[in-house]
Amino acid sequence: MFSGIVAACGRIEEVTPRTDGVRLTVDVGGLDLTDVTIGDSIANNGVCLTVVAIAGNRVQFDVSRATLDCTVGLETPGAAVNLEKALRLSDRLGGHLVTGHVDGVGEVLRFAPVGDSHELVIRAPAAIAGYIARKGSITVNGVSLTVNRVVGTDFSINLIPHTVAVTNLKHLTASSRVNLEIDLIARYVERLAAWREESAQ
Missing domain, CATH: 2.40.30.20 (Elongation Factor Tu (Ef-tu); domain 3)
Structure with missing residues (x-):
């Protein structure tokens, strides 16, 4: 983890x-x-x-x-x-719970400076787009990030200067492909809802 x-x-x-x-x-x-x-x-x-x-x-x-x-x-x-x-049980959880199991590969649509920060816009595979929520967490190339906006399969993220400086996200360009892992909690909520629906039939 x-x-x-x-x-x-x-x-x-x-x-x-x-x-x-x-x-x-x-x-x-x-x-x-x-x-x-x-x-x-x-x-x-x-x-x-x-x-x-x-x-x-x-x-x-x-x-x-x-x-x-x-x-x-x-x-x-x-x-x-x-x-x-990998985390130890005594470590601080500075980002969010990440398994290291990639759920899909996204395509960068835009990576550009906005003031002191950068806006990163990614198109997610349709199969995982439903798990991506505004103000929710997502992992991009192993970096825990907060989603600012979601439109269909596209979502945007604001990257502060520190994140750009210390990760390989600084090398992204339009059409770059990135590893995405959806929020672990969203995955279990979806499975629980599906199980309840199946059990009711």
């Missing part, structure tokens, strides 16, 4: 093909690895991955083809990745 508060921005150094996926070598930048061991979980661009090797400031992850097929940003050497270590 994660909170969507990015701890460091790393860089993919190498992508090595494997039988059913790839092995990523990531330079984790300023991420503190003193408490990280083999088998721990680290979110990369919002994707929960398991640490399989550590060498200095470089961490390796095995990524299955199934994961690669439903996410973006994990197969490009040199690409920046948002990194967050």
Whole structure:
């Protein structure tokens, strides 16, 4: 489990093909690895991955083809990745509850400065658009953000300068694709409503 508060921005150094996926070598930048061991979980661009090797400031992850097929940003050497270590029960929940399981890939329609901040407008896949609510939470490339406006499948977010500075969202342009994870609470509310409807029949 994660909170969507990015701890460091790393860089993919190498992508090595494997039988059913790839092995990523990531330079984790300023991420503190003193408490990280083999088998721990680290979110990369919002994707929960398991640490399989550590060498200095470089961490390796095995990524299955199934994961690669439903996410973006994990197969490009040199690409920046948002990194967050898994939460401890004693940690502050600075963002919102994030599982690291991507629900869909969105398309950036606009990323432009508005005063001191930036406006980010994204088109979500129709299958998850109904879970996105004004003033609700959503994760974009692993970053916990608050939705300002929703129109159909499009939603907008205001990014403060700090968020732009410390994440890879600064590199977005119109037509960029991003990993989206809907709010965990919305997912369970929808399932509960569907279960009650099924039980009543």
